[in-house]
Structures are given as C-alpha cells and as structure tokens.
Amino acid sequence: MEKKFESLTIFEFQRRFPDDNACMAYLADKKWEEGYACPKCGNTKYCKGAKEHSRQCTKCNHICTPTSSTLFHKVKFPLLKAFYIVYYVSTNKKGISSTELSRKLGLGQKTCWLFKQKVMVAMRSSGKSLMQGKVEVDETSVGGQEEGVVGRKNGKKQLVVFAIERKGKGVSRLYGKVIENASSQQLGSFMKQVIDENAEVKTDEWSGYSPLKKHFKHLTQVKSGKKGENFPDMHRAIMGFKGWLRGMHHHAEHLQAYIDEYTYRFNRNFMSVGLFENLLIRMVEGQPHTYRMIIS
Ligand SMILES: [Zn+2]
Structure with missing residues (x-):
C-alpha cells in the first residue's frame, strides 16, 4: 500500500x-x-x-x-x-x-x-455528514469599512451565517454561507444543509430562528449578551475567520469561496488523512x- x-x-x-x-x-x-x-x-x-x-x-x-x-x-x-x-x-x-x-x-x-x-x-x-450534538448558529456581517478589506470594489457589507459543532472544550467543525437576509427561510436552508435535525442547536433570540424549531426539535434561543458573551466559541471562530480574511487582502466579491477555503482547512486541522x-x-x-x- x-x-x-x-x-x-x-x-x-x-x-x-x-x-x-x-x-x-x-x-x-x-x-x-x-x-x-x-x-x-x-x-x-x-x-x-x-x-x-x-x-x-x-x-x-x-x-x-x-x-x-x-x-x-x-x-x-x-x-x-x-x-x-x-x-x-x-x-x-x-x-x-x-x-x-x-x-x-x-x-x-x-x-x-x-x-x-x-x-x-x-x-x-x-454535505455528507451533518453536524451533531452541540451546535451553535449565528450571523455576522463581513466586509465594509471597518473590516478594512483591501481592494473591495463596492465596500458593501455581506451577511454570513455560521454554524459550529462543539466537541469537548473546542470546536470540531465550522461551516458558513453568504445569505441575502436573516429570514428564517435563508437561515433555515443553510442550517438544514449542514445540521442534523436532532442536534442541540443554540441560537440567539433573533425571531428568524423561531420558526425553525419545527424542524430542529432541540433548538433553544438564548440572549446573545454583550459582544456575544454567551457564544464565546462562536465569537472566536468568527473573529478567526475575519482576521484571516483581512490578512489575505481578499476581494470580498468571492466571499463564499473564501469561507469554503477557510472552513475546509479549519475542519481538517485535526484530520489524520493527508490534506x-x-x-x-x-x-x-x-x-x-x-x-x-x-x-x-
Ligand atoms: Zn463508449
């Protein structure tokens, strides 16, 4: 072999x-x-x-x-x-x-x-294996002035929804998707794509998540807290992505491709099979x- x-x-x-x-x-x-x-x-x-x-x-x-x-x-x-x-x-x-x-x-x-x-x-x-166990979902805006993304053409902010799967003390997986708005339809289509319906999903109190309790039976909503203090791992994961994006001087137009690149590497950090x-x-x-x- x-x-x-x-x-x-x-x-x-x-x-x-x-x-x-x-x-x-x-x-x-x-x-x-x-x-x-x-x-x-x-x-x-x-x-x-x-x-x-x-x-x-x-x-x-x-x-x-x-x-x-x-x-x-x-x-x-x-x-x-x-x-x-x-x-x-x-x-x-x-x-x-x-x-x-x-x-x-x-x-x-x-x-x-x-x-x-x-x-x-x-x-x-x-999309072969859905996230299970403890999962958190949150949206954030990426791009625009304060991110300092170099070479952006329109400086437009884009909305991204992220999901993390927690294992032990850390985050085992991360996925993200650029969405048009934070409606339950947009959030739901991403969540159903990456999260198992039996997972213990935690989100903030945004109303867009409420209708999704029909599909995700164990979805709970908690206060986000100042600067997302109730979602420290999610906060760290998002900061990590934004920092990487800034460092690469990426053009924000291909944001989804960069999210895929980042999460691919993130999710295989602990994999034994060669990347x-x-x-x-x-x-x-x-x-x-x-x-x-x-x-x-
Ligand atoms: Zn033939």
Whole structure:
C-alpha cells in the first residue's frame, strides 16, 4: 500500500511527482480505481487511447483522459504546476494568494487565481455528514469599512451565517454561507444543509430562528449578551475567520469561496488523512468548472 501523503514535505512531493507524467499516472489511478466505464455508453471495455494514460471505448470510440470530467479538465498549463497549486493551497495553514503562487510557479496571476478557484470548489463541504450534538448558529456581517478589506470594489457589507459543532472544550467543525437576509427561510436552508435535525442547536433570540424549531426539535434561543458573551466559541471562530480574511487582502466579491477555503482547512486541522491527497481526490471527483461558472 502506498503511504498516505500525510504532512508531505516539499521534498517528498517532488520525489512523488517529478513531472507531468507522474501526475497524469496518479490521476489515472484515482479516476479508474474502481474500474473503467465509458461515460457515453457505459461499456466497460477499453483500449489504450492515442495519448498516454488515455482510454478509448471499444464500442463507441469515445476517448477519456485522466483529467476529463474532473476539476483538472482543460488545464492550460503543465499539470505538474497544477499539482503544485493544490499542494501549496493544502499545506499552507494560512492559505496562499494567487500573487504568491504566480511568483513561485512562473504563471500569470490570473491563471493562478482561476485555478485556485477550482481548488476551492473542491474544498466545498461535501454535505455528507451533518453536524451533531452541540451546535451553535449565528450571523455576522463581513466586509465594509471597518473590516478594512483591501481592494473591495463596492465596500458593501455581506451577511454570513455560521454554524459550529462543539466537541469537548473546542470546536470540531465550522461551516458558513453568504445569505441575502436573516429570514428564517435563508437561515433555515443553510442550517438544514449542514445540521442534523436532532442536534442541540443554540441560537440567539433573533425571531428568524423561531420558526425553525419545527424542524430542529432541540433548538433553544438564548440572549446573545454583550459582544456575544454567551457564544464565546462562536465569537472566536468568527473573529478567526475575519482576521484571516483581512490578512489575505481578499476581494470580498468571492466571499463564499473564501469561507469554503477557510472552513475546509479549519475542519481538517485535526484530520489524520493527508490534506493534500484528500484534496487531490476531491479534484478528481469534482465536476469541471469553466471560467464563466467561476466568475458568475
Ligand atoms: Zn463508449
């Protein structure tokens, strides 16, 4: 068995992925780990395609490459550099800006920015396991003058709802979503997406949460207190996110993507499985994202 890429050092990374071919072989391995099936006709027999690592269906002649229909689809620069971006994004605790990636890899800043957005798509919550036990929910506004977000275009504040799952003395998971308003419809749609209906949910006394007691049977509302003193962990989690956002000089327009990036890293801080490989696998499983999908 291959060793998991747990806390892979840059030297190990370079040994494991010396060139584009090694990256392609890795993707082929992951993509067809459970066997091959033609995406067009479902046939399970194939022969080698013209390009290395590609597979051609023996029935309809459709050709698949290891990158097709993954988040690596149509990457227009060397695959090895794409792997470096995944590596840097997954191993830098504080994240890495597209400007820094551009400098390190000799790629255009825009190219790095765009590919990083794809990595961030892979970082989105899979929604497979809902938060359970003690959960807290709160909304906060992000952006605007007092946050000092550099380079913002409109300085508009955006509302974000956060949920934390508590375990022992700490916070085991964090999720967040940009919402249009704090109506129970908006709050509820996020909460149902990430929280189990049997969880002990705690919110402040905002009226938008009250109707959600129908769905969340153990939802209780308590006074928020001055500066959220009754929600110290939530307060700390939000401060942590805002501090990170400020430090990265992010543009607030892509706030949801940054929330996904931050929470992905936060939620895997204590995970034993290597972040890097986890992210690579998610990239292989992810659907292709076009430039248009990303900027819209
Ligand atoms: Zn076929």
